[in-house]
Amino acid sequence: MRYGFWMPVFGGWLRNVPDEGMEASWSYAKRLTQDAERWGYDLTLIAELNLNDIKGTDQPALDAWSTAAALAAVTERLELMVAVRPNFHHPALFAKAAANIDRIANGRLSLNVVSSWWADEARQYGLQFDQHDDRYARTSEWLDVVHGLWSQDRFDYEGHFYRTEGAICAPKPIAKPIVYAGGESEAAKTMIAAQCDAYVMHGDPVEAIAPKIADMRARREAVGGSPMTFGMAAYAIVRDSEAEAKRELERITTVTELPAGYANFDQWLSGTQLEREMKLQEYSVSNRGLRPNLVGTPEQLKERVAEYKASGLDLLLLQMSPQAEEMERFAVQVMGTA
Numbered sequence: 001m002r003y004g005f006w007m008p009v010f011g012g013w014l015r016n017v018p019d020e021g022m023e024a025s026w027s028y029a030k031r032l033t034q035d036a037e038r039w040g041y042d043l044t045l046i047a048e049l050n051l052n053d054i055k056g057t058d059q060p061a062l063d064a065w066s067t068a069a070a071l072a073a074v075t076e077r078l079e080l081m082v083a084v085r086p087n088f089h090h091p092a093l094f095a096k097a098a099a100n101i102d103r104i105a106n107g108r109l110s111l112n113v114v115s116s117w118w119a120d121e122a123r124q125y126g127l128q129f130d131q132h133d134d135r136y137a138r139t140s141e142w143l144d145v146v147h148g149l150w151s152q153d154r155f156d157y158e159g160h161f162y163r164t165e166g167a168i169c170a171p172k173p174i175a176k177p178i179v180y181a182g183g184e185s186e187a188a189k190t191m192i193a194a195q196c197d198a199y200v201m202h203g204d205p206v207e208a209i210a211p212k213i214a215d216m217r218a219r220r221e222a223v224g225g226s227p228m229t230f231g232m233a234a235y236a237i238v239r240d241s242e243a244e245a246k247r248e249l250e251r252i253t254t255v256t257e258l259p260a261g262y263a264n265f266d267q268w269l270s271g272t273q274l275e276r277e278m279k280l281q282e283y284s285v286s287n288r289g290l291r292p293n294l295v296g297t298p299e300q301l302k303e304r305v306a307e308y309k310a311s312g313l314d315l316l317l318l319q320m321s322p323q324a325e326e327m328e329r330f331a332v333q334v335m336g337t338a
Helices: 026-039 064-074 091-104 119-124 132-151 186-195 205-224 242-253 264-271 279-283 298-311 323-333
Strands: 002-006 042-047 079-084 109-113 156-157 163-167 179-181 198-201 227-240 294-296 315-319
Touching: 002 079, 002 109, 002 156, 002 323, 026 064, 042 064, 042 294, 042 315, 064 079, 064 186, 109 132, 119 156, 132 163, 132 186, 186 205, 198 205, 198 315, 205 227, 205 298, 227 242, 227 298, 227 323, 242 294, 242 298, 279 315, 294 298, 298 323
Parallel strands: 002 042, 002 315, 042 079, 079 109, 109 179, 179 198, 198 227, 227 294, 227 315
Antiparallel strands: 156 163
């Protein structure tokens, strides 16, 4: 199993806890990422939103791509998986900038392609917002352009959303960056199976994840692609006793009043095609992170990780709070690397 962590670009991950002691700042991001390399983590996921989806839209949020470029220069081993939303980036210009960051990182850049869901954010920034299936049609063309510029000396393209004439990208990435993507609609799965390298999922129990992996493997084989890898989001709490872990779980999920960002969450639900109903308690942690139940003693978490690995999962994308302290504890007690 590979272990990744979400960069706390929003100043934390708990929607019911205003101050987690991990500010949205370059100094915290740099220190955490360098420590993560030392503790043995494999990857960091840097989310891209211009508005703070966790603490409220009026709160600070780090820009994903300038943060990634800076981290590329001060790290040596970690894979930098950076989220990118096609309607916020022209693909030809993006291909040039991302190739440069990959060069700075010595080939450690990867993409997490996200077909945007937040209509209000797009409106505030004056950007196009597509309806659900059109988002994946745009993403498909966007990937065509990016991959074309990364693989050809000059690239011509004529699509519905994008057009290029003899466009040049030089220097190119050291190797083609891995493209991760997630989605639960038919349009999303079809696009991902055909054009991406890895499928990332919201958190769910093993019995729900295993058939999703089997389904995407079959879709990939049907289009003649190379084998995909699979990742999942999860929130982790490790303690010396199960009782301690459950007390921490209760602390972070207790909802006394609707937090500042709940309206954004409600909008996200209305704009997606999630396969299962989400509950208010789950709002406390993003990306269905509590459903994998990585809550308990080191032995319990090791057993659950082994079950996910047996189901075909390759990568855990972890959230914790406070992040530095909990990531080090997890590395020592579960990963056995720190």
